[in-house]
Amino acid sequence: MEDRLERLVRQKFREAGRKYAQARDAYREGREESGGGESASGAVPPSLPRDEAGRVRLVCRRDADKRTVHVGDDGHPECFEAGHPDCEGCVEDVRDGIVETW
Template identity: 50%
Template sequence: MSNRRRLKRLLRQKLRAAGRQYESLRRSTDDQLAEARESYQHARNARGIPSDEEGRAKIVCRRYAERRAALLDEEFRPACYEAGHPDCDGCAEDVRDGRIETW
């Protein structure tokens, strides 16, 4: 009888551990999928921005309120982007969200 209880306990522990591992893997996969969807949406929005013959995005600079043609880096920030400046941060966010003013 004691062996039967040990076996039950061992099986219960192993099944719980497998369940925890499965749940952890599922959460990780869900997070990766959400991140991939977000990246796809940002790239799609940035791709929809009008560009000139050289592939530069035609945007209106929020900082200087002038029309510019700027290349976008891998994080979809214009070449004129200055880290830490609120207008530049807002501009980069608008490019990713597809709300940037263009010409």
């Protein structure tokens, strides 16, 4: 009985590992196709929506509100507060092009 249980557990782990690898590969492929990778210069990806003045439309992680902000060449929005975990995460998302927008 233990052998059957051990085989079943191993089989399920292998199956889960294959599914994880497929999901990981599909995620990477999707990011490459959408151009969602970080740009070499750290500039804002052109895929982010902007208003008429060229400001990026994003949803603030810290205050959970919609806003339009200028983003500098370094990829930091004008509302950025150094050391704040939500702001640090927002900068990473802006550079990756995956920030929540409206």
